[in-house]
Amino acid sequence: MSDSKIVWSVGLGLLLLWTAGCQRAGSGTPSTTTATSATASGPTISVISPKKLSLVRRVEQPGTIRADEETPIFAHVTGYVRKVAVDIDQRVRGPKFDAQGKLLEPGELLAEIAVPEMEEDLKQKQALTQQAFTEIEQANQHLATAEAQILAAEALVTEAKAGLKRAEAVHDRWESESNRINMLVQSGVVDRQTQDETLNQFKAAVAGREEAIARVATAQAVARKSVAERDRAMADVNTAKARREVARADLRRQEVMVQYAQLRAPYDGVITRRNVDTGHYLQPGLTSPIFVISREEKLRVSVEVPELDAGLVRKGAPVTLHIPALRQPPLALTVARTAWSLDAGSRTLRTEMDLPNPEGRLRPGMYVRAELAIPLPESWTIPTAAYLKLAEGGIVFRVVDDKAVRTPVQIGAILGDQLQLTAIQRDGKTWSEPSADDRLAMPAAQLAEGQPIPATP
Numbered sequence: 001m002s003d004s005k006i007v008w009s010v011g012l013g014l015l016l017l018w019t020a021g022c023q024r025a026g027s028g029t030p031s032t033t034t035a036t037s038a039t040a041s042g043p044t045i046s047v048i049s050p051k052k053l054s055l056v057r058r059v060e061q062p063g064t065i066r067a068d069e070e071t072p073i074f075a076h077v078t079g080y081v082r083k084v085a086v087d088i089d090q091r092v093r094g095p096k097f098d099a100q101g102k103l104l105e106p107g108e109l110l111a112e113i114a115v116p117e118m119e120e121d122l123k124q125k126q127a128l129t130q131q132a133f134t135e136i137e138q139a140n141q142h143l144a145t146a147e148a149q150i151l152a153a154e155a156l157v158t159e160a161k162a163g164l165k166r167a168e169a170v171h172d173r174w175e176s177e178s179n180r181i182n183m184l185v186q187s188g189v190v191d192r193q194t195q196d197e198t199l200n201q202f203k204a205a206v207a208g209r210e211e212a213i214a215r216v217a218t219a220q221a222v223a224r225k226s227v228a229e230r231d232r233a234m235a236d237v238n239t240a241k242a243r244r245e246v247a248r249a250d251l252r253r254q255e256v257m258v259q260y261a262q263l264r265a266p267y268d269g270v271i272t273r274r275n276v277d278t279g280h281y282l283q284p285g286l287t288s289p290i291f292v293i294s295r296e297e298k299l300r301v302s303v304e305v306p307e308l309d310a311g312l313v314r315k316g317a318p319v320t321l322h323i324p325a326l327r328q329p330p331l332a333l334t335v336a337r338t339a340w341s342l343d344a345g346s347r348t349l350r351t352e353m354d355l356p357n358p359e360g361r362l363r364p365g366m367y368v369r370a371e372l373a374i375p376l377p378e379s380w381t382i383p384t385a386a387y388l389k390l391a392e393g394g395i396v397f398r399v400v401d402d403k404a405v406r407t408p409v410q411i412g413a414i415l416g417d418q419l420q421l422t423a424i425q426r427d428g429k430t431w432s433e434p435s436a437d438d439r440l441a442m443p444a445a446q447l448a449e450g451q452p453i454p455a456t457p
Contacts, residue, residue: 045453046442047399050380050434055415057312057374063303065323065355065366067296069267072289075113075282076260082114088274092293094267107264110271110291113282115261122258125251132244139237146230153223160219164212171209174202269293272364299355299362301333303370304348312374313338319353322369326361335372376413380421380434387411387419388444397447398426399439404451409434 086092086108096105181198184190273292276282282290301321305313313335321331339350353370355362387409388395394411397404410431412420423431424438441453 045447047439047453048383048386048442049436049440050382050421050438051436052378053381053418054378055376055381055413055418055420057309057376057413057415059305059309059372059374061303061305061370061372063301063368063370065362065364065368066300066302067269067272067294067364068298068300068354069269070272070292070294070364071266071269073110073263073266073291073293074284074286074289075263076284077113077115077118077257078283079113079115079261079281081111081276081278081280081282083112084274084276084278085109085111086271086274086291088271090271091296092265092269092271094265094269107266110263110265111276112263113261115258118254118258118261122251122254125247125254129244129247129251132240132247136237136240136244139233139240143230143233143237146226146233150223150226150230153219153226156219157216157223160212160215164209164216167205167209167212171202171205174198174205178202263290265293267293267295268297269295294364296360297357299357299364300336301353301355301368301370303351303368303372304343304346305338305351305372307342307347307349309372309374310342310349312376313349313351313372314374317375318373320371320373321353321355322371323362323366324369325366330371331355376415376420379412381418382421382440383442384414384417384419386440386442386444387421395444396421396424397441397444397451399441399453402453404441404447404449404453406449 092110093108095103095107098104178198178201181190181195185192185195270293271291272294273289275288276290315335315337317335319333319335321333323331333353333355335351336354337352342349351372382396386396388397394409395406396409398407399405408425408428409421410423412422414420421434424434425431426438441447
């Protein structure tokens, strides 16, 4: 036999021996595990149980940086611009107040409007106010005069009453004397002439008493008149005081209107817009603001959260903020407030975060991406690999007697590699709550009904 034939025969024998060994190895039973198992030709099977967890839903939305406060400044009076004191990108100072809220220093002047007619009206109202004060002084003097007249009238009444007493005494004397003379005349002691003289004296005494009574009545009437004049003088004083208050109120209103001619900063901030020059004619009701001033030390981020996630947003929820323009690591913020009500047009919830800006690097209008981490209520959860969505609904494979049993389930949110398991139909009819005793096989996509599942040791 030649050498080439010998070599060929040896090679053929080795090939037959290798083939036989491979056939014996392939005919054996594959190795299995308890919680997980793998075969040379099949997937790794895992057995898990639902767990009570609080999943975190991450919502990423674009947003915009806004000023914490942004105020458009409009004209409240009509006139021509006399002076413009500021320009855009200029920092301005707001008013200063004490602890009780009293104004110590007004805000910085932004612009001044010429209002000569109002200034003349102010001078007139100042004069009217001074006149009102003078009228009060005059009314007080009239009141003092009326009170003095009352004292004088009371003295006259006292004097008239004293005269009445004197007249009554004279009347009584001559009445008694007349009666005595009449008796003497009857007895013949006194003649008729004496009787007549005595009677005349008595009549004079009667007239004197009546005159005294009239003087008392006159004095009392004068006293009542003086009291009435005093009351009228008091009313004049009150009227003068009321006119003074009206004049002062009118003056204060005019002073306020003149102050409106000076446009001042409402707070510390920066001028972001200027739409006025010297000589411009301004009037109330213009649609375009004269200036726009914004706070810069603190900003706010606004994002619109879709309706699906709006009910989950809570104050204090953590937020990761990405600002592409700064090219720096993201910032950690929290939700400061929400609008609570959804926008009817976009069906979104306005959500805001406060953003400190001590260095002034951030500016209103910058684009941001906000990632909200919203913790969900604690619920039963399973890995998404244990769930399979079919046309008739979602299922899992429960492990019953070491075999995969197809079981309908209901789920909630799907977050990453976990999902919320809300209900399970173990008997094929009744929905019930999942429990930690449920044993589920995964991955569900690689399993079939009745497939053997390795037993747990």
